[in-house]
Amino acid sequence: MSVLLRAAELIKRPVVTLAGEDLAQIKDVVYSSTSGELAGFTLNGRGMFAGPLRKTLPWENVHGLGPAAVMIRDESALADRKALQGETEGAGGAVLGSAVITQSGRNLGIVTDVILDVGDRMTDAVGYEIKPSDDSAPRRQFVPLPDTLSVSGEALMVPDAAIEFIRDDLAGFGAAVEEFRTRLRRSRTPGETTAPGSDAEGPSTPPEAAPTPAEVKPKPPVAPPEPGSVPPAPGSDTPASSPDTPASRSGTEPTAKLPTEDAR
């Protein structure tokens, strides 16, 4: 099972070991710069005056991710800062506040949050919560993302088809993302054997985002992947696949088991 979650909801969530100690709290979410998957977290210390920690938490070391805490096995799950270098620091950095622009140059709005699909084995960025540029639209909307996309850069490009799958609330959004991605996959199949990393809609090739509104400053996205050369091998960066770390495996808590008063 998987759950949709706003990335902002993770921020400040405590990082707790299985021994019950809170070692840190989430400072920010870091995305893989190539696939848009969650790469890990930067951390703050716990307590009122605690500042940033030198340690980070790579996603593959997360034992469980729930509404109350991010669980890790023990302190060794925290990695050096270097572990996440080269990835894109997300929520606070490049993504929030950027404009979402379709490939044909329509500005959909400003990103206010990233929607994560927290699954058993991997967590993926599946959509943006945006503040629509269109004033007649609801105050916030959800735009689906293609299954691989760079979330770096100042303007975030999405395929035109995304417009059809914009939703006003999270409830039906999971299905919309699914449908949207299926559509993209289908439209791309002729000719190639759908390599799940080589999206045609590489965000690095916007058709001149020239007719964009004033607040958009299209910059060359950070390190565009060489088109066509090496499609990211599926599996090279698959996080959390060690079989004994089922991240957030349940939504159901088998809590009860009434103790009977019988003697053993």
Added chain:
Amino acid sequence: MIRFSDISGNPVMDTSTATAVGKVQAPIIDPVVQRVVGFRVKQSKGSGDVVLWDALAGIGPDALTVDSAGRLGPPSPELKARAGRKFDLLGRIVLSENGHELGKVKDVEFDPADGRVTSLLLKDAFVDGERLLGIGSYAVVVRG
């Protein structure tokens, strides 16, 4: 099975002198073996405020008994942290290993024969004692 709330505040009686040498304050639980390994005692007449499970002469409905006040002593070095208030189970939040909050520990039920923790009682749920993974200063963590 007895619940800690049934014996909380009960006197610890010295059977050699028939006097109370302290009052039961809190259970000391080792999450690794999932057992009550002793009790913290207040108003102790011994040299410290911990009585180990193995030092008890009896666990009755109205009192714990020891054969001498000397059974109450300071915690051993390895138990020192565990015996402190910092790791008290009662009132602490319970998290599943998946990061869900299940509630706060209201009471704990254990086997008077060997101290085995049979369940944690939360506000409206029971958690099987065997699910206990850790008792930390932030939370009690349980399996599943």
